[in-house]
Amino acid sequence: MRVRLEDVARATGVSPKTVSRVLNEEPSVKESTRKRVLAAMEQMNYRPSPAARGLAGSRSFLVAMLYDNNDNPASTYLAEIQDGVLEACNANRYSMMVCPLRTRVQDFIRRVDALIADHHIDGVIVTPPLTDNVALLRRLNEHGVPHASISPLRRDETIGVRMDEQQAAKAMVGELVRLGHRRIAHILGIADHGASRWRLAGYKDALAEAGLPFDPDYVVQGQFTFGSGVLAARELFSRPILPTAIFAANDDMAAGVMWAANERGLKVPRDLSVCGFDDTPLATQLWPPLTTVRQPSREMGKLATEQLMEVLRGRGEGLLLQVPFTLQMRESTGAPPSDAT
Amino acid sequence: MRVRLEDVARATGVSPKTVSRVLNEEPSVKESTRKRVLAAMEQMNYRPSPAARGLAGSRSFLVAMLYDNNDNPASTYLAEIQDGVLEACNANRYSMMVCPLRTRVQDFIRRVDALIADHHIDGVIVTPPLTDNVALLRRLNEHGVPHASISPLRRDETIGVRMDEQQAAKAMVGELVRLGHRRIAHILGIADHGASRWRLAGYKDALAEAGLPFDPDYVVQGQFTFGSGVLAARELFSRPILPTAIFAANDDMAAGVMWAANERGLKVPRDLSVCGFDDTPLATQLWPPLTTVRQPSREMGKLATEQLMEVLRGRGEGLLLQVPFTLQMRESTGAPPSDAT
DNA sequence: GGCAGAAATGACAGCGCTGTCAAATTGCAG
DNA sequence: CTGCAATTTGACAGCGCTGTCATTTCTGCC
Known part of the structure; x- marks a missing residue:
């Protein structure tokens, strides 16, 4: 046998x-x-035999990856992270379970309880926006289950991986300034997501550095979706003086902006520069291809998991790593129209 | 305790x-x-305790979802399927593991062996294009592990779920005919994928039914990717007489066609009608939004898993279900240019 | 060379459940 | 009522591993 x-x-x-x-x-x-x-x-x-090990010992060699099934960030983003997590798990002879959570449903915490109780989960990978869900994090601590986060809002007492999104956003907007833009608008993401805050902060930083005024009329709320990008852009197009560039907090919304621009007869990038954030596959499937910030999601999933492993293996406390970003300058951005004031 | x-x-x-x-x-x-x-x-x-049950009994209450990590179908497609599988698993008190396979790597079968041996996997969900990988299927049979397939090529001795893609493709192309198109081109998917065959077959059926000739010059090879769609479209645009409509075997390639059309100054749908297949989120993120065939991926994942459960619970043999398709007529299709011969 | 203490190894029970097979209980015809 | 088969329940071992604690082997040092 x-x-x-x-x-x-x-x-x-x-x-x-x-x-x-x-x-x-x-x-x-x-x-x-x-x-x-x-x-x-x-x-x-x-x-x-994992079963025998789990039964006899205290460890299950199981890691759960938690994600939000309501405010679903682009599924490609999660898929990439999942891939990275899986890779790191395999390398450490751990198995992974995926666990979608509906935070809007009252007792989603129960699902977490059940998951941990049923499977004796050893550790958890938390993806945005769950990284900032205090109820969830408290519960994980109560269970004594170590967890690593991907792009957590808070930087203290947290292990995992992050990217300096504020710096990245600043660099992106800085690039627009360098191209000659003076009227740069921003479309926000969902309010309480860390990503939204950082990207806004970076936008402000870049304006400040360029000595440009911050105009609240040029900042519009979005929801990270294509549709919300369309709506936000329409709103911006209703301003008495149009922006010459729009920095959307993610690629989906940037795609929406391009749609709206088309609708209004604005040619990108001749009449309007558009840029996004994340570098999802969508970015290269638009016409023109989208200037954006590349985020190494797969790598981030892997790194966060490796930090979790450090803890699980008792080799240390684990760190909050930081990965570098890359600006992907493509054809959706260019110099502002020459007739722009 | x-x-x-x-x-x-x-x-x-x-x-x-x-x-x-x-x-x-x-x-x-x-x-x-x-x-x-x-x-x-x-x-x-x-x-x-799953561990104790697994150790004492012969069952693990674990299902593995296998997917191809080389010829990755759009990740949104897999994510949706995964969601459906997970839902059905939870409903039946089963757990799910995800397992990416690199079929190009020589010993990917070993990974399957390891998975089954390590975890005593009870059943497997196979996603395209693995559904047609004979080496894999043979191995699963050798292990005696029941499996359900999603959109398998063969219809005998297989349980799971399928959609009548041939009928769907025929209906889609039939719709183009109804709009007045006579010169309809097709962009193929990867050669040995079932999806490619069915969609081509449906294309031919529709032409035949409309009494239109099948012109091999109007059928170009693609790879299911955006880039391959661009190349294929350029090739079609080099024909002495241009097609008035292009039916691409999936949405990504259709998006590529739209890019290429733009490049060449063709306005969609005025100068060229474009349609795809799958109804990925991309379809509504293009401008104009893409006419395509909607495939209920989430539902399919769920149904296939439920059939697998029938077998695992010893309630029967399991069936190969068929789900209906829906044509999503959007703005990328319209009447052919009036000057078309 | 002998001894304390550290390092390395082993004996044994038991984790929480299920398979096997035996025992108890039930139903029903005569 | 009795007897026999069908139904329902239970006793017990053991799945493959690890925790605990005891035992053996190896160090270095007086």
Whole structure:
């Protein structure tokens, strides 16, 4: 039948417990013994039973990735993160479960309780916007389940990975300034998402640095969706003096802006420059292709998971890493119209 | 501590084994006993330990969703399916694992072996294009692991869910004919994908029904990607007589066609009608919004999983269901230019 | 060389459930 | 009522691993 730990023990001439120690990378095993055991495991193609390990021990070698099923960020974003998380899990011999949460439903916390109780989840990866859900985070702490966050709003007491979105937004808008734009509008994301705050802050920073005034009329609320981008752009187009560039807080809204521009007969980038944030596949599927900020989502999923692993393996506290951003200058941005004041 | 099966047994005054029987919905339990046990479970908030069940029994209550990580169909498509699968799993008290496979890598089959051996996977959901990977299917059969497919190429000996893509494609192209088009081109998907074959077949059917000739020059190879759509469209635009409508085998390629049309100064739909297949979010993020065929991916994931559950629960053989399609007529299609011959 | 203390290993029970098979209970014909 | 089969329930071992604690082996040092 199946090769068991006991079989490996017999083959190596040690006790099952010692093989177990090797398996769990416990330190108190003589190097020579470890080598022999590992060789036998390899040779016999031994594969530990997760069920037995979970039952006997306290660990399940299971990680859950939580995501919000209401305010769904672009699914491509989540899919990429999931890919990265999975990669890191596999590398560490962990398994992953995905767990969509409907935060709008009253007892979504119950789902978390059930998940943890049922499966003895060892650790959790939290994706935006759940990263800022205090009820969720409190619950995870109560359960004593370590978690790593991707782009969390708060930077203290949190491990995981982030990108300096404020700097990125500042750089993006700075680029617009460099192209000659003076009237730059911004479309906000959903109010309480960290992404929205940072991107707005970066926008303001860039204006300040360029000595441009901050005009509240040029900042319109959006919801991160294509449709909200269309509406926001229409609103901006109703201003007495039109902006020459619009920085949308994400790509979907930027796509909406381009639609609205088309609608109004504005040619991008000749009459209006448009840029977004995230660099989703959509960015290169628009015409013209969208200038945006590239965010390495896959990599971020992987890094956050690796930090979680540090904790799970008891190797340390885990860090909040920071990954670099890249500006993707494409054809949706250009110099402002020459007749612009 | 944790409420165990034994605790429920004691509270009900029956043996643990009887509680176990109730838990597993075994038939040989008197109705009155079952009710009492279920009540106690509910009242004590009993949650069975998957680890213990997996260890003692032969079942793991785990389902794996396999997908191809090379020829990745649009990630939104997979995300939707995943959502549906997850929903059905939860409803049946099963858990789900996701498992990306790199079929191009020599030993991807090993990953499947490992998955099944490690986790004692009870059943598998196979997504396109893995549904047609004979090596994979053979392996699953060797392992004796039941599987349900989503849009499989073969219709025999397979359970899961499909859509009549050929009929859908025929209807779509038929719609173009009705609008007055006579020169309708088609952009193929990746050669060995079922989706490509069916959509081509439907295209041919519609031409035949309309009494239009099939012109091989109007059928160009694509790869399901945006870029390949651009290239294919350029090729079509090099024909001595241009088509008045292009039916691309999926939305991404249709988006590419629209880009290429723009490039060439063709106005959609005035000069050229464009339509796709799948109704991904992209379809409504284009300008003009894309006419396409809606495929209920989420629903399909759910239905396929439910069929798998039928088998896992020993309630039957499972069926290959068929779901209806819907034509989404949007603004990328219209009457052909009046000067068209 | 002998001894304390550290390092390495092992014995054993038990995690929470289910499979097997035996026992008790029920239903029903005679 | 009895007897026999069908139905319902229970006793018990054991799935494959790890925690606890005892035991053995190895150090360095007087």
